[in-house]
Amino acid sequence: xxxxxxxxxxxxxxxxxxxxxxxxxxxxxxxxxxxxxxxxxxxxxxxxxxxxxxxxxxxxxxxxxxxxxxxxxxxxxxxxxxxxxxxxxxxxxxxxxxxxxxxxxxxxxxxxxxxxxxxxxxxxxxxxxxxxxxxxxxxxxxxxxxxxxxxxxxxxxxxxxxxxxxxxxxxxxxxxxxxxxxxxxxxxxxxxxxxxxxxxxxxxxxxxxxxxxxxxxxxxxxxxxxxxxxxxxxxxxxxxxxxxxxxxxxxxxxxxxxxxxxxxxxxxxxxxxxxxxxxxxxxxxxxxxxxxxxxxxxxxxxxxxxxxxxxxxxxxxxxxxxxxxxxxxxxxxxxxxxxxxxxxxxxxxxxxxxxxxxxxxxxxxxxxxxxxxxxxx
Amino acid sequence: xxxxxxxxxxxxxxxxxxxxxxxxxxxxxxxxxxxxxxxxxxxxxxxxxxxxxxxxxxxxxxxxxxxxxxxxxxxxxxxxxxxxxxxxxxxxxxxxxxxxxxxxxxxxxxxxxxxxxxxxxxxxxxxxxxxxxxxxxxxxxxxxxxxxxxxxxxxxxxxxxxxxxxxxxxxxxxxxxxxxxxxxxxxxxxxxxxxxxxxxxxxxxxxxxxxxxxxxxxxxxxxxxxxxxxxxxxxxxxxxxxxxxxxxxxxxxxxxxxxxxxxxxxxxxxxxxxxxxxxxxxxxxxxxxxxxxxxxxxxxxxxxxxxxxxxxxxxxxxxxxxxxxxxxxxxxxxxxxxxxxxxxxxxxxxxxxxxxxxxxxxxxxxxxxxxxxxxxx
Numbered sequence: 210x211x212x213x214x215x216x217x218x219x220x221x222x223x224x225x226x227x228x229x230x231x232x233x234x235x236x237x238x239x240x241x242x243x244x245x246x247x248x249x250x251x252x253x254x255x256x257x258x259x260x261x262x263x264x265x266x267x268x269x270x271x272x273x274x275x276x277x278x279x280x281x282x283x284x285x286x287x288x289x290x291x292x293x294x295x296x297x298x299x300x301x302x303x304x305x306x307x308x309x310x311x312x313x314x315x316x317x318x319x320x321x322x323x324x325x326x327x328x329x330x331x332x333x334x335x336x337x338x339x340x341x342x343x344x345x346x347x348x349x350x351x352x353x354x355x356x357x358x359x360x361x362x363x364x365x366x367x368x369x370x371x372x373x374x375x376x377x378x379x380x381x382x383x384x385x386x387x388x389x390x391x392x393x394x395x396x397x398x399x400x401x402x403x404x405x406x407x408x409x410x411x412x413x414x415x416x417x418x419x420x421x422x423x424x425x426x427x428x429x430x431x432x433x434x435x436x437x438x439x440x441x442x443x444x445x446x447x448x449x450x451x452x453x454x455x456x457x458x459x460x461x462x463x464x465x466x467x468x469x470x471x472x473x474x475x476x477x478x479x480x481x482x483x484x485x486x487x488x489x490x491x492x493x494x495x496x497x498x499x500x501x502x503x504x505x506x507x508x509x510x511x512x513x514x515x516x517x518x519x520x521x522x523x524x525x526x527x528x529x530x531x532x533x534x535x536x537x538x539x540x541x542x543x544x545x546x547x548x549x550x551x552x553x554x555x556x557x558x559x560x561x562x563x564x565x566x567x568x569x570x571x572x573x574x575x576x577x578x579x580x581x582x583x584x585x586x
Numbered sequence: 587x588x589x590x591x592x593x594x595x596x597x598x599x600x601x602x603x604x605x606x607x608x609x610x611x612x613x614x615x616x617x618x619x620x621x622x623x624x625x626x627x628x629x630x631x632x633x634x635x636x637x638x639x640x641x642x643x644x645x646x647x648x649x650x651x652x653x654x655x656x657x658x659x660x661x662x663x664x665x666x667x668x669x670x671x672x673x674x675x676x677x678x679x680x681x682x683x684x685x686x687x688x689x690x691x692x693x694x695x696x697x698x699x700x701x702x703x704x705x706x707x708x709x710x711x712x713x714x715x716x717x718x719x720x721x722x723x724x725x726x727x728x729x730x731x732x733x734x735x736x737x738x739x740x741x742x743x744x745x746x747x748x749x750x751x752x753x754x755x756x757x758x759x760x761x762x763x764x765x766x767x768x769x770x771x772x773x774x775x776x777x778x779x780x781x782x783x784x785x786x787x788x789x790x791x792x793x794x795x796x797x798x799x800x801x802x803x804x805x806x807x808x809x810x811x812x813x814x815x816x817x818x819x820x821x822x823x824x825x826x827x828x829x830x831x832x833x834x835x836x837x838x839x840x841x842x843x844x845x846x847x848x849x850x851x852x853x854x855x856x857x858x859x860x861x862x863x864x865x866x867x868x869x870x871x872x873x874x875x876x877x878x879x880x881x882x883x884x885x886x887x888x889x890x891x892x893x894x895x896x897x898x899x900x901x902x903x904x905x906x907x908x909x910x911x912x913x914x915x916x917x918x919x920x921x922x923x924x925x926x927x928x929x930x931x932x933x934x935x936x937x938x939x940x941x942x943x944x945x946x947x948x949x950x951x952x953x954x955x956x957x958x959x960x961x962x963x
Contacts, residue, residue: 266675269675269679270675273679273680277682281682281683298643298646298647302646302650302679302680303650303679303680303683303684305654305658306658306680306683306684306686306687306689307680307683309683309686309687310683310686312683
């Protein structure tokens, strides 16, 4: 039996103001072609199909046409769970009809009681839920942290396990020790959200989404597929693709298959002059680039100049400032400064441009409206 | 063969600030019960399922659960077309899967080539499209008006007709002479949008949505089902329900079946005193009411007093003013007055309250921003 494991498509994602829908359409087209060669028995998409709860028309349309091709035309069974980025009701709309063609969309905690059976393999799903939702579902306010909540779900699943069968789990969460990237939004802000590996030992294999690196964790039975594309510059060196699981009497064999994107993400470090004179070469001129440049002080509108040569420049960091910031910024005492000063510094740090007088006045005005005159509530 | 004809559900409708979702849930629950007794071979919903292109979660959920019950649990084939209020992509999401359980969602002009066959009866669908969309579809900019565009669609359908079969048409449009209500939004603002009856004579029956009165038109072969509920006070005296079509060798027999809503709309005319002293009785105290009252001059906050007795008061019209307005307003020459005066008068006419000085100044300010200082551009 052959299973394809993918996750974190983040359809509709906008990176530094740049819509990635064209890149997503390109890569999903390649994914569909790959599937027609793989001829899998099942595709698993482990959450974060969309980037937001309110995806735009293009994103919804891209998911619909992709899944239509895979499920209705190529007749491949598909399991999809929600991630922390997905809106439940958007994702599971129509799911009662989809079940009939073996397209299983699972977004509710109670879905832990409804494993999917494919060729004698049982696939349990653990759709994403927040700590508050887990407390509410189990009517148990004594659940202290995320791991406890997940562990209650896993207990419920354990009761249904037949150890003579192959039991898989699909989830969307962080396993302790997993390598993180900048584009994974924290699941529950301010609480420890990691789940220890040992919680999952009753499964033959745990197929996860959430962490974007395809080799986020070294484990014999837990695996992340990684995201569909590079979604932050911290992922610029990561290959992206899907995983193939071959289940046979000898066990489970896992292979990672990379797919080349339309455009990669690249981080270029150097001096402004070298980059403008094209002494530093990008792997591909049309890649999405983050520049970390030195010697920027006397350049007016460096972004404009960079974009005229590298059209997909998405980010520019003043490397001199970044170095200084690294050394000093963490020690700045915020409570010695006015809100207006903090905003003005942040603006300069993020854009490398000093706030104009008009901008400063607008900020003052907004602060005054928000605080009713007291500038530092 | 038994066909149920309904239309204009307007799920998510908000009337004068009041969400009608509870009323809609109530009436659809009754509709489902009625269907389990009717046991129809087909349900036709002729457009305006939602009230807006971006229906809220409750509205989407109500449609999904209702259609799920009728189609998946009760196994009734259903045809749905879009109306001018529906967003195409929202409505047809998942439709390729829905087709498999005889739930036919038709929202594209090219669907005119895909009639649905139920028990030997051919049902053609004419989903709603604007004049611009019709021009674009037929690549014909010489189409001068809405009727011409529709007539092109009907020609295409005519080519496919087998006159030995029963041919029905489902559409969402205004037939010339149809009785209108206040809640039907004009399809194309500023153009004649009516279609003459004779265009449809090749069909055994034309089942329409758009006009909210169940007996909007007197015709031997064209019929509106009317809306699910009363959606404007101009509909306060209209019964609402669904139509039953019995197709047999003797022809087509049509019956209107009213369903009682949770709350009706009522218009109450009288003097303020009589209403406050409950000398005038509502059919039901919890009905949604529009009061047209006289002797309001010296009453402070009449809405507050009215709502304390009639909790679902949605509208109050000063009948004295209305009378004066009726006699004079139509003759007012707008170009003798400033924008600010027109807005101020409209405000007073609509709310029965004079604009405060602060409100007046805000309007002046906005007008000045919009026109760059010239108050009457």
